[in-house]
Amino acid sequence: xxxxxxxxxxxxxxxxxxxxxxxxxxxxxxxxxxxxxxxxxxxxxxxxxxxxxxxxxxxxxxxxxxxxxxxxxxxxxxxxxxxxxxxxxxxxxxxxxxxxxxxxxxxxxxxxxxxxxxxxxxxxxxxxxxxxxxxxxxxxxxxxxxxxxxxxxxxxxxxx
Amino acid sequence: xxxxxxxxxxxxxxxxxxxxxxxxxxxxxxxxxxxxxxxxxxxxxxxxxxxxxxxxxxxxxxxxxxxxxxxxxxxxxxxxxxxxxxxxxxxxxxxxxxxxxxxxxxxxxxxxxxxxxxxxxxxxxxxxxxxxxxxxxxxxxxxxxxxxxxxxxxxxxxxxxxxxxxxxxxxxxxxxxxxxxxxxxxxxxxxxxxxxxxxxxxxxxxxxxxxxxxxxxxxxxxxxxxxxxxxxxxxxxxxxxxxxxxxxxxxxxxxxxxxxxxxxxxxxxxxxxxxxxxxxxxxxx
Numbered sequence: 001x002x003x004x005x006x007x008x009x010x011x012x013x014x015x016x017x018x019x020x021x022x023x024x025x026x027x028x029x030x031x032x033x034x035x036x037x038x039x040x041x042x043x044x045x046x047x048x049x050x051x052x053x054x055x056x057x058x059x060x061x062x063x064x065x066x067x068x069x070x071x072x073x074x075x076x077x078x079x080x081x082x083x084x085x086x087x088x089x090x091x092x093x094x095x096x097x098x099x100x101x102x103x104x105x106x107x108x109x110x111x112x113x114x115x116x117x118x119x120x121x122x123x124x125x126x127x128x129x130x131x132x133x134x135x136x137x138x139x140x141x142x143x144x145x146x147x148x149x150x151x152x153x154x155x156x157x158x159x160x
Numbered sequence: 161x162x163x164x165x166x167x168x169x170x171x172x173x174x175x176x177x178x179x180x181x182x183x184x185x186x187x188x189x190x191x192x193x194x195x196x197x198x199x200x201x202x203x204x205x206x207x208x209x210x211x212x213x214x215x216x217x218x219x220x221x222x223x224x225x226x227x228x229x230x231x232x233x234x235x236x237x238x239x240x241x242x243x244x245x246x247x248x249x250x251x252x253x254x255x256x257x258x259x260x261x262x263x264x265x266x267x268x269x270x271x272x273x274x275x276x277x278x279x280x281x282x283x284x285x286x287x288x289x290x291x292x293x294x295x296x297x298x299x300x301x302x303x304x305x306x307x308x309x310x311x312x313x314x315x316x317x318x319x320x321x322x323x324x325x326x327x328x329x330x331x332x333x334x335x336x337x338x339x340x341x342x343x344x345x346x347x348x349x350x351x352x353x354x355x356x357x358x359x360x361x362x363x364x365x366x367x368x369x370x371x372x373x374x375x376x377x378x379x380x381x382x383x384x385x386x387x388x389x390x391x392x393x394x395x396x397x398x399x400x401x402x403x404x405x406x407x408x409x410x411x412x413x414x415x416x417x418x419x420x421x422x423x424x425x426x427x428x429x430x431x432x433x434x435x436x437x438x439x440x441x442x443x444x445x
Contacts, residue, residue, distance in 0.1 A: 001167065017167050019209050021199070040203035042196055042267045043348075054241075054269045060199045061270065062207070064170045065192075065215065108265065130264035 005066045008032075008076025018064035023047040025063050026073055034074045035103050045104030045131035049073050055111045074103040081155065082110055089147035095140035101133035105141075113149040170213045176221050176327060179214060180302040184323055186212045191325060193217055193237045194271040196263065197279040222274075222327060231332045236274025236325075241265065243273060254339035254358055255331070258289050261343055274326050277313070284347055287314060288374035288382050289358035290331065298328040314382065336360035336370070338444070340437050344429055355426055357433040366397050366445060373437070375430050381421040383430065385414035398442035402435065 001018040004011065007030060014029055023037045026049070035058060036046035042057040049058045050072040077083050086109050090096050097105045108127050112119050124142045136144075171189075173179040183189065189212035192198070199207055216222055222237035225246065232250065234243060240259050248256040262285055263271055276286050277297070287310060295310045301323040307330070312318040320326070338361040345354035356376035362369045370393050375383040388410040392399075395407075402408055411434065415427040422430070 001170065017206065018170050018213070019168060019207055021205070021207070024205065040205075041200040041348075042263065043200075045264065045266060048266055051269075055266050056269050057264070057266045060196050060267065062195065062199070062209075064168075064213070065195070065217065067172075104266075111265070127265070130266065 001064060003063050003067050005068060006070045008072055014063070016063060018062060020063045021059050022049070022061040022063055022066060022071070023058035026058060026071075032073050032075050034099075036100055038100070039132075043132060044101075045108065046100050046133070048104040048107045050077070050107060055107050074106060077107065077110070082114075082152070085113075085151040085155065086110060086144075086148040089151055090144045092147060093140055093144050095136050095144050098133060098135040101131050101135060104131050105133075105136070109145050109148055112145065113152055119145055119149055166211060168209045168211055168213050170215055172215050172218050174218050174220075176219055176300065177302075179216065179219060180300060180323075180325065182214050183325060184302045186214070187323060188212070189214050191216055193222075194239065194275045196267050196271040197275055231330045234273055234329045234331065236277075236327050236329065237272045238274075240268040240271050240273060240276070244268070252334060252336070252339060254289055254336075254341040254360060255293070257341040258286055258358070261285070261341070273329065277310075277329075278320075278326060284343070284351070284354055284356050284376045288356050288376040289341060290329075291382055291384075292358055292360055292372050292374050293331055293334060295332070296330045297326055298330075299324045300327045301325065311382065334360065336362050338363055338437075338441055340433075340440070342433055344433075353425075355429055357430065359434065359437045361437070361441060363397060363441060363444075368392060368395050368397050368399070368441070373434060375422075375426070375433075377422055377426050381418075383415075383418060383422055385411050388414055398445050399438060400442065402438055 002013060002015045004013045014025060016025065016029065023035065026032045026035055027037060035049060037059060038044045038046045040059045042060040047058040048055050051066065052070055086106055108130065112123060112127055121142060124145050128138060128141060171182050173182055183191065188210060190210045192213050193216040202208065216237050219237065222235040224235045225238050225243065226233040240262055244256065244259055262268060262276060290310045296307045297310055297313050298305060298307050299320060308318060340359045342357045343354060347354045359373035361371040372389045377383055388407065391407045391410055411431065415422055415430065
């Protein structure tokens with residue numbers, strides 16, 4: 001089955017089995033290996049991508065459902081100022097998530113600070129509970145999210 | 161490796177009528193919206209899906225959310241996070257908590273309310289609460305439609321008939337000023353051990369004017385104790401030492417009457433959760 005969609009801002013087309021999971025298409029057909037594949041049940045958060053601007057687990061999405069949709073992986077997101085807001089904050093406090101959960105946590109933080117005027121501790125704890133990897137210190141992660149929010153606020157992005 | 165003899169054919173209807181017509185001509189096809197329940201249960205590289213798939217997400221009508229004076233009308237394919245976006249003040253605390261309890265944020269961005277209601281875990285998540293809220297479901301098939309109470313939906317006789325599709329929910333607004341929704345256990349790892357408990361109460365001037373609760377247990381069972389609820393309604397608060405009140409025996413006997421479906425472990429849990437809720441009412445006075 002031929003499926004056309006947008007991947008990291010480029011129009012792409014793939015001829016594959018319709019039931020093939022998006023995560024496998026991203027990794028095997030497009031070679032974008034930063035997005036990980038671990039549980040196939042949507043629980044670990046390591047395969048998170050943005051689908052039409054919303055974070056989704058790519059392992060729970062068969063490729064036939066993304067026809068004409070816009071997908072951004074962590075590789076695409078890394079080229080944006082929004083990514084710099086987050087990664088600079090986590091770099092400053094020396095709290096970088098491990099390669100397994102990096103994608104999920106960074107994209108989830110972006111979604112959180114985009115949707116909240118002031119992310120409170122319970123919102124951040126809820127975010128952490130959605131990701132099974134516990135590589136980062138909770139208190140540092142909370143600090144990192146708040147700093148990322150302030151970075152974005154400082155850039156004026158949230159006022160738009 | 162050749163996995164499938166034939167790859168599934170996917171149909172993308174744009175209207176409900178088009179979808180119903182397709183479903184009538186292919187009754188063994190898979191209706192696919194969020195698909196999280198389907199794919200999570202098949203955690204293999206290539207999930208085996210039926211030969212024909214009818215993809216529902218292109219039908220705008222099925223994702224619509226409308227607010228009228230008396231009720232909230234939600235299309236069966238509305239995503240859970242979109243429903244949460246309506247706000248806790250409209251959904252009320254119990255329903256908001258119930259939806260927020262489902263999956264991770266990422267999963268709720270694709271999972272739909274209709275999928276949750278139709279899933280095998282249905283009595284363990286939203287259905288007990290929706291039944292307390294007197295939610296009605298629209299079931300449509302080509303040429304006809306009917307509305308049924310969510311309680312009837314879980315019974316094999318009155319639930320989905322052949323060719324029928326769940327298209328809309330109507331959740332009446334409620335005035336219960338004290339609400340609780342709790343899931344005990346882990347639905348994924350211990351489905352039979354988990355229990356859903358929802359309780360709604362209306363307290364006016366230290367008077368418990370109405371109370372009702374439901375528990376999701378077993379594969380399809382919803383536990384209700386209506387006689388007990390009626391006996392408690394109208395009582396003056398605070399109700400201390402309720403376990404020594406003769407009314408409490410009605411809950412115990414209701415649990416014993418359903419001992420086929422409610423294990424002694426779940427009975428103790430239901431009693432405990434109910435008492436916790438009553439204590440919280442007493443504490444608020």
